Amino acid sequence: MTRRRDYQRGPVTLRGARVPASTTDQRLLDTRGSADWVHTDPWRVMRIQAEFVEGFGTLSELGRSVAVFGSARTPADHPSAALAEQIGGELVRAGYTVITGGGPGIMEAANKGAAAAGGTSVGLGIELPFETGLNEHVNVGINFRYFFVRKLMFVKYSEGFVVLPGGVGTLDELFEALTLLQTGKVTSFPVVLVGSSFWGPLLDWLRETLLAEGMITPEDLDLVRVTDDPEECVRWIVEARRERDARSSDTAL
Numbered sequence: 001m002t003r004r005r006d007y008q009r010g011p012v013t014l015r016g017a018r019v020p021a022s023t024t025d026q027r028l029l030d031t032r033g034s035a036d037w038v039h040t041d042p043w044r045v046m047r048i049q050a051e052f053v054e055g056f057g058t059l060s061e062l063g064r065s066v067a068v069f070g071s072a073r074t075p076a077d078h079p080s081a082a083l084a085e086q087i088g089g090e091l092v093r094a095g096y097t098v099i100t101g102g103g104p105g106i107m108e109a110a111n112k113g114a115a116a117a118g119g120t121s122v123g124l125g126i127e128l129p130f131e132t133g134l135n136e137h138v139n140v141g142i143n144f145r146y147f148f149v150r151k152l153m154f155v156k157y158s159e160g161f162v163v164l165p166g167g168v169g170t171l172d173e174l175f176e177a178l179t180l181l182q183t184g185k186v187t188s189f190p191v192v193l194v195g196s197s198f199w200g201p202l203l204d205w206l207r208e209t210l211l212a213e214g215m216i217t218p219e220d221l222d223l224v225r226v227t228d229d230p231e232e233c234v235r236w237i238v239e240a241r242r243e244r245d246a247r248s249s250d251t252a253l
């Protein structure tokens with residue numbers, strides 16, 4: 001039998017020497033041969049999609065949520081951990097689900113406060129070379145392979161970020177939110193920095209260097225607020241929600 005000139009593999013057309021000797025379903029059903037294909041990029045896309053499906057499916061049912069970020073290395077007896085724990089509890093009492101990265105340190109403290117207050121305490125974990133696993137205070141946990149999928153979940157399913165002192169992971173999450181706000185990809189999204197002595201020098205640098213050199217506008221500095229008081233932090237989040245709800249009911253009229 002002569003081979004067809006065009007071979008259609010889904011949307012891909014193959015001709016001549018590129019026409020394969022077997023069909024896709026033959027290859028799927030034929031279990032012999034190398035398993036290298038599971039490490040190829042097209043297969044990876046399926047895994048990425050599966051993470052989105054799991055994440056969307058689980059988090060869309062959790063109601064109003066706020067994400068709390070901060071160092072994975074903060075010891076449990078550090079004052080920042082006490083603040084995070086208090087904020088976790090206050091957020092639950094204000095009607096929120098608390099979402100963290102599910103790891104140790106500040107994340108664990110916020111999850112602890114949320115769980116102790118009887119709330120939903122979410123951990124969006126990440127596969128890391130030095131596996132730490134979800135902390136014991138998480139009562140809904142998802143473990144992600146991909147940082148970028150997990151990052152989207154924080155923004156999509158929370159209505160504000162609370163950021164305690166942390167390292168590069170925390171800064172990454174903070175600046176992700178600021179970039180999305182600055183470019184209008186998210187609106188009415190409160191970002192509260194907790195710890196004025198820790199965040200003060202960063203804010204000074206943003207003002208004295210970035211603003212002075214014209215890299216940001218004065219309004220960009222209004223995107224974040226700083227406090228040392230857990231109650232004030234949660235109050236700002238609740239106020240932002242009221243403003244947003246009032247605006248959306250205005251536009252509905």
Ligand SMILES: CC(C)=CCNc1ncnc2c1ncn2[C@@H]1O[C@H](COP(=O)(O)O)[C@@H](O)[C@H]1O
Binds near residue numbers: 070165
């Ligand atoms: C002890 C240790 C390094 C454990 C790592 N285990 C982790 N588990 C979950 N999320 C993490 C972890 N490390 C970093 N992150 C992410 O990055 C942020 C903290 O990173 P960092 O410590 O500030 O830079 C967290 O808000 C979290 O979203």
